[in-house]
Amino acid sequence: MKAEAVRVFHLAYLIALGAGLGLTSAHFAVAGRPLLGMAQIGAWKTWPRSGGRDIDPYMRAYLARGVHLPLGVGEGLELIAEQDDQGRTLDGRCRYALTGSTPTTRGWTLSVTDADGRPFRLPLDRSGFTDSEVVRGENAALNIAAASWPQAGNWLPLPASGRFQFxxxxxxxxxxxxxxETRAESLPRIERTDCP
Amino acid sequence: MSTAGHDASRDASAAARYGSPRLPRGARLTAAVRRLLLATVAGLVLAAIVHIVTILLIPVLSASDAITAYRALGTGGRAELISASGDRGLPLPREADPATVTAVCSYDLAAGPMRVVARAGTLPLGLTLHRRGGGVIYAITDRAAIRGVVEFLVMTEEQRDERIARDEEGEAARELRVVSETDQGLIVARVLVRQPSDRADAEALASGVACGLAD
Known part of the structure; x- marks a missing residue:
């Protein structure tokens, strides 16, 4: 009788552990963008296989959990930066300078979003730049100033505080x-200018 | 004789009182811990199986993915805009670029192959095929346009075999054929809005994509 109870306890423990741990780990594995299949280029992160036939199961599950229409391979590429070039988390209280070049492309857009990829609701209606909107210097280099207070030149408004993404x-x-295989030099650099 | 019988009966009663008669307390504890460890290992193996099965089932069972959300769009033979106004209560795509205009055409190949025709304009246009269950199975941009038109057919494996059999001997097929493993999916037309004033042009370009049944 006692041996029977012990066996039932072990079975219940086994099932609870298996189901609980299995479901919880699956939930957290696809709650955000999975680490699997990620490519890091400087401060920028990208998931090059998310827009192809050979998409990995984690990315597929992540995309299926919401209304996602990822860019196709050959259509375009999305790069996300959550940190500056020194590896510090992007903070709305600071001022950032985006400089350098962009790879050969027919058109690009650079925008500021929250962690879920949504634009912020800011008083000024500008959440990003396209390559045609941005004003370039004499050497055709990119120069964008991102801060929560007005800047000269290409000003990209940031939220007054908190984390954000480029x-x-x-x-x-x-x-x-x-x-x-893309080198970091071919993408814009993200430098923190100052942080009051 | 009688004393020996008496001892045996006393042993039996002692055994009944203290559980397993032969094992000392430490050994019993070790056996219990070992059984618990075994159950933990089995539980972890089960957790791994549950994890893998869940990850593989999410795309199949998900009712909140883009294909389910936009399945009513574009069934009239033209791609329909996913507009920000949301007059039909449709959700906007997550992580979408605010500087693009998106039109969607949902397809169901059960009725036959689909013909997609897009005009190329001055703004960059990208066409992608998203299959049910995740994965972009085809992407083309208006750079591939021939005489200003991008045209391709979406079909299943069997429908393609049928068309190949109907093709005339020795003549290469003139149409671009894309095979979709799933019957259902979305054709997504995305146009980059270079300047805010280009939005109307971009919307016209995206919603001008035709997606009807092929003959």
Whole structure:
């Protein structure tokens, strides 16, 4: 009788552990963008296989949990930055300078979003720049100032405080098929200018 | 004789009182811990199986993915805009670029192959095929346009075999054929809005994508 009870307890423990741990780990594995299949280029992160036939199961599950229409390989590439070039988390209280170049592309957009990829609701109606909107210097280099207070030149407004992301989307770019081999120098640098 | 019988009966009663007669207390504890460890290992193996099965089942069972949300769009033969106004109560795509205009055409290949025709304009246009269960199975941009038109057919494996059999001997097929493993999916037309003033043009370009049944 006692041995029977012990066996039932072990079975219940086994099932509870298996189901609980299995479901919880699956939930957390696809709650955000999975680490699997991620390519890091400087401060930018990208998931080059998310827009192809050979998408991995974690990315597929992550995308299926919401209304996602990822960019296709060959259509474009999305790069996300949550940190600056020194590895510090992006903070709305600071001022950032985005400089450098963009890869060969037919068009690109750079926007500021929250952690879920939504634009912030700011008083000024600008959440990003496209390559046609941005004003370039004499050497055709990119120079965008991102801060929560007005800046001269290409000003990208930030939320007054808290974390945010930069999202760079390259449309019709040849690097979308070999994003993993792209060098950091070909993407814009993110430098923290100052932090009051 | 009688004393020996008496001892045996006393042993039996002692055994009944203290559980397993032969094992000392430490050994019993070790056996219990070992059984618990075994159950933990089995539980972890089960957790791994549950984890994998859940990850694989989410795309199949999900009712909140884009294909389910937009399945009513574009059934009239034209791609329909997912507008910000949301007059039909449709959800906006997550993580979408605010500087693009998106039109969607849902397809069901059970009735036959679909023909997608898009005009190329001055703004960059991308066409992608999203299958049910996740994965972009095809992507093309308006750079591939021939005489200003991007045209392709979406079909299942069997429908393609049928068309190949109907093709005339020795003549290469003139149409671009894309095979979809699933019957249902979405054709997504995305146009980049370079300047805010281009939005109307971009909307016209995206919603101008035709997606009807192929002959």
């Amino acid at each position: 999202r760079l989307r390259l449309y019709d770019t040849p690097i979308s098929t070999q994003a993993g």
